[in-house]
Amino acid sequence: MRNPAMLRRGLVGVAAAAAVLAAYLVITPSSEVPPSSAATQLADQRAATAPDDVAVDVVHAFYRSLQAKDIEAFAALWTPDAVYRVPVTPEGAPGQTVGRDAIVSSLREFFALFGDTRFTWQPEPMSDPQRAMATWTLDIQLRTGGTYQNRGVAIFQLKDGKISDFTEYFDTAAFLNAFGRA
Known part of the structure; x- marks a missing residue:
């Protein structure tokens, strides 16, 4: 059985990493994002599911x-x-x-x-x-x-x-x- 305090710290760490990635995606111009990054994958996913005009x-x-x-x-x-x-x-x-x-x-x-x-x-x-x-x-x-x-x-x-x-x-x-x- 896992220690609840360690589990909470681990979840906080994951949340912090997600927040940093989200901030990076928001403030980094697309021309500065490396092609193999998570940002490119996210942009590709959004483009594939973007609403029709x-x-x-x-x-x-x-x-x-x-x-x-x-x-x-x-x-x-x-x-x-x-x-x-x-x-x-x-x-x-x-x-x-x-x-x-x-x-x-x-x-x-x-x-x-x-x-x-x-x-x-x-x-x-x-x-x-x-x-x-x-x-x-x-x-x-x-x-x-x-x-x-x-x-x-x-x-x-x-x-x-x-x-x-x-x-x-x-x-x-x-x-x-x-x-x-x-």
């Missing part, structure tokens, strides 16, 4: 269509049976909309209220190549006067290169300030 491309197309208020381009991004989820909603607002036609119809109603529309977004691939997330901000001049400014995060699930499930979290107080009670 399709999901990130869809995120970019999604926000470009919103910024341009291009309803046809927006509609083309969704599967017919897509689900749009907003888990945290103002009282009385639906928590989800099902089907491309219903999603597009809802957005069309909002587009009628929007003047100048500015979005910023930052997509992030996920380990599943059919998923991506994005953080976003928006600044919209409302045709009825005033502005709507908000920020949030969205999670995109794709099926055959189209959005099949979309979950969005945003500042509901900002929404209510711009549009009143649902």
Whole structure:
């Protein structure tokens, strides 16, 4: 039977070595890492499992269509049976909309209220190549006067290169300030 104190010291040593290796991998430029190193093996493994860019491309197309208020381009991004989820909603607002036609119809109603529309977004691939997330901000001049400014995060699930499930979290107080009670 092993001595527990020695086992702990051994585990601490392994953890320290792993931390040093991780720091080395993070701060050493790839041109300075010898080809046979663990860093090269890790980079090769990441490249082999890196998410496909399709999901990130869809995120970019999604926000470009919103910024341009291009309803046809927006509609083309969704599967017919897509689900749009907003888990945290103002009282009385639906928590989800099902089907491309219903999603597009809802957005069309909002587009009628929007003047100048500015979005910023930052997509992030996920380990599943059919998923991506994005953080976003928006600044919209409302045709009825005033502005709507908000920020949030969205999670995109794709099926055959189209959005099949979309979950969005945003500042509901900002929404209510711009549009009143649902």
